[in-house]
Amino acid sequence: MIYLKESIAMRHFILYLFIFFSLPAFADGIKNKRLKIDSLLLELETSENKLQTNQIKVKLGELYLNIDNDKALMYSQEAYEFSVKTENVDIRKNAAYGLAYFYNGNGTYAKAIKYFIESDDLSRETHDTLGMILCQNGLGNLHLGDNHLEEALDHFTKANTLSELFKDTAHVAITYIGMGNTISKMGDNSRALIYYENAEFIYNKEKDPFVYAGILANKAESYAAIGDLNKALEHNFESLEVMIELDHGYGIAILNQNIGGVYLEQEKYAKALPYYNEAIEKNKIIGALDGLQSCYLSISEVHKKMNQKDLAYDYLELHINLKDSLFNIQNSEVIAEIQNKYDYLVA
Secondary structure, three states, rough: HHHHHHHHOOOOOOOOOHHHHHOOEEEEEOOHHHHHHHHHHHHHHHHHOOHHHHHHHHHHHHHHOOOOOOHHHHHHHHHHHHHHHOOOOOHHHHHHHHHHHHHHHHOHHHHHHHHHHHHHOOOHHOHHHHHHHHHHHHHHHHHHHHHHHHHHHHHHHHHHHHHHHHHHHHHHHHHHHHHHHHHOOOOOOOHHHHHHHHHHHHHOOOOOOOHHHHHHHHHHHHHOOOOOHHHHHHHHHHHHHHHHOOOOHHHHHHHHHHHHHHHHOOOOHHHHHHHHHHHHHHHHHHHHHHHHHHHHHHHHHHHHHOOOHHHHHHHHHHHHHHHHHHHOHHHEEEEEEEHHHHHHHOO
16 A cells, blocks of 8 residues: 555654653643743753752753754753763763654664663663663664564563553553554554554543644554554544644644645645645754655655656655665664674673
8 A cells, every 4th residue: 555655654653752751841832841941041050069050951951852952962962971970870861861862863873772772771770660661662662763673562562561560550551652653563553553542541632642642643553554544534633633732843743744644645645745845844843854854755755646757856855865864874784783782781
């Protein structure tokens, strides 16, 4: 079926998001984030204690993600460097996790996996169960994005086991989503829907609208895969409505792309275009380069179907250039090497 081709593939909404929602800043709307940022910047100006200063920088690094990624990197990097010099394990663990999030989001996967592994090691050292859960999810997510599906499922399963063991209901649901995403990519979408339903049983809109929106989007992906495009559109539009309420740029970008993908599958090309264009603009604003290159490929397919060959070629060229810069053969080899070292350490 068309929607399964890379050129118009729908994106799992939680592909990069669900592993980070437990960061205190993550699910906040933009307005709430900016209020917290302003408050922390005032604290930073008056702070005379280096430890407190760098604890604030860790929080700022989290809050700036998807608002101003340059500042997110700056504050996380400064806190990380302080933690290395002072051997502060807690700051290093949290700053490394923030850096992993940043590099994952901008497509620098070798650095992302390096920092996830470091944060995971420090979480084990300090018996930080939540940290271990988040890092296992992060590693699962990276492998999912790189189509190493067995490895992804293994990391998500470990995160699920930890969540069950420590009765962390929220993360039981989150790991269900990761497992569902992986099983969906394996091609068993009917089974994936069961995992999404289990997650939805824990998270409704009133409890956590952000996670609920993600579950709806991932259900839409599976409905599309089994050919129920009406249900796919229904779930995507409901998810988009929630993400607009939350003013979450990354979620809005993915949902617009997914809606465009369904319309493309239905051969409703004129309807697909504005959604892809909106996704492209949102990805540019938040600096989500991985999402941007995916959108370029999808909209190239739309223009091709509309017999607009010049535009189709232009967008395909944009996709190829950006994809090559984000993820090349050397990057893949570095990820494999680091993962092998990780496997040896935890064996």
